[in-house]
Amino acid sequence: MEPKPARRQRGSLTIHDVARHAGVSPMTVSRVINGEKNVRDSTREAVNAAIRELNYAPNPAARSLAGADLVRIGLLYSNPSAAYLSEFLVGSLDQCSRANIQLIVEKCDEARAEAAAARLVASGVDGIILPPPLCDFADLTRTLNEANVPAVAVATGKPPADVSAVRIDDFGAAQAMTRHLIGLGHRRIGFIKGHPNQTASRQRHEGYVAALAEAGITADPALVAQGYFTYRSGFEGAETLLAVEPAPTAIFASNDDMAAGTVAVAHRRGLDVPGDLTVVGFDDSALATTVWPELTTIRQPIADMSRQAVTLLTDEIRSRRAGEKAQHPHALLDFTLIRRESDGPPKG
Numbered sequence: 001m002e003p004k005p006a007r008r009q010r011g012s013l014t015i016h017d018v019a020r021h022a023g024v025s026p027m028t029v030s031r032v033i034n035g036e037k038n039v040r041d042s043t044r045e046a047v048n049a050a051i052r053e054l055n056y057a058p059n060p061a062a063r064s065l066a067g068a069d070l071v072r073i074g075l076l077y078s079n080p081s082a083a084y085l086s087e088f089l090v091g092s093l094d095q096c097s098r099a100n101i102q103l104i105v106e107k108c109d110e111a112r113a114e115a116a117a118a119r120l121v122a123s124g125v126d127g128i129i130l131p132p133p134l135c136d137f138a139d140l141t142r143t144l145n146e147a148n149v150p151a152v153a154v155a156t157g158k159p160p161a162d163v164s165a166v167r168i169d170d171f172g173a174a175q176a177m178t179r180h181l182i183g184l185g186h187r188r189i190g191f192i193k194g195h196p197n198q199t200a201s202r203q204r205h206e207g208y209v210a211a212l213a214e215a216g217i218t219a220d221p222a223l224v225a226q227g228y229f230t231y232r233s234g235f236e237g238a239e240t241l242l243a244v245e246p247a248p249t250a251i252f253a254s255n256d257d258m259a260a261g262t263v264a265v266a267h268r269r270g271l272d273v274p275g276d277l278t279v280v281g282f283d284d285s286a287l288a289t290t291v292w293p294e295l296t297t298i299r300q301p302i303a304d305m306s307r308q309a310v311t312l313l314t315d316e317i318r319s320r321r322a323g324e325k326a327q328h329p330h331a332l333l334d335f336t337l338i339r340r341e342s343d344g345p346p347k348g
Helices: 015-022 026-033 041-054 060-067 082-099 110-122 138-146 170-183 199-214 231-242 256-268 302-321
Strands: 072-077 102-107 127-130 151-154 164-167 189-193 224-226 250-253 278-283 296-299 330-332 336-338
Touching: 015 026, 015 041, 015 110, 026 041, 026 110, 072 082, 072 110, 072 302, 082 102, 082 256, 082 302, 102 110, 110 127, 110 138, 127 138, 127 302, 138 151, 151 302, 164 302, 170 189, 170 199, 170 250, 170 278, 170 296, 170 336, 189 199, 189 231, 224 231, 231 250, 231 256, 250 256, 256 278
Parallel strands: 072 102, 072 127, 127 151, 151 164, 164 330, 189 224, 189 250, 250 278, 278 296
Antiparallel strands: 296 336
């Protein structure tokens, strides 16, 4: 007689097993376990029935954290720029340390953002920070809203009304940089756009076009290349722009990674920066002072923005715990144009 397979031990069950058994999401199971009120009675009964049938026992440590005054927030990221992410994490970790907040960091593919968010909520986080590009994923913010999970969108060009947000004026910043280049004497100014899945990319391109128009310069489509906020896309965009006749005398890349790629193309072609070609970027990440020459760029206060996001999210979580109506403030931080060695007047 063959021995019966060992019954799965109670401790090996997870919240996902309960969710599948009850036919609900892990977020909903987490809310029932934590005793939150924003769950339908019928749904709560189905989840509790699944817990009984599976003999599921929630992790005591997780339960104690959920019931305590401690705030646990999640940071969900999917960003190709290591320099941007590094600065963002520094700000988030610093603010969480100051305020005694637990930060859970989760990496995800853009296609699996909602599943990653569900995992974070199931782990017991009270809210989620969404840096770019996830800040512009409407389906993701809608799912979190439907689950009554507060979120903060950071660096979005068009913040949704039902989510807190922290940003700068991307349009005004790009307009200021383009005005600066025009003031140096440039008339043929190339532009490398950011990833089309981000609203800030569109805002920066529109700021560039607006500055040209106010100076009486006709925007030339041949001087605009599509980028994706990566070094490689900046490299390829610069190759495209420098093949145009007559070539641009300046290139404005929508972030520092793409500007660094542009500088590399200039060096490969034997062009002096800024003697033969001015190159400017956006963000003022660590990369801006790593390349040679150091980049003139727009300083987006990335670390301060992430600190502000932690504060807004924590305030909303504590307000909800106190039974107050949720507010969704939008914070607008200042940008700064930083001049370094990569810009100058056009040759001759």
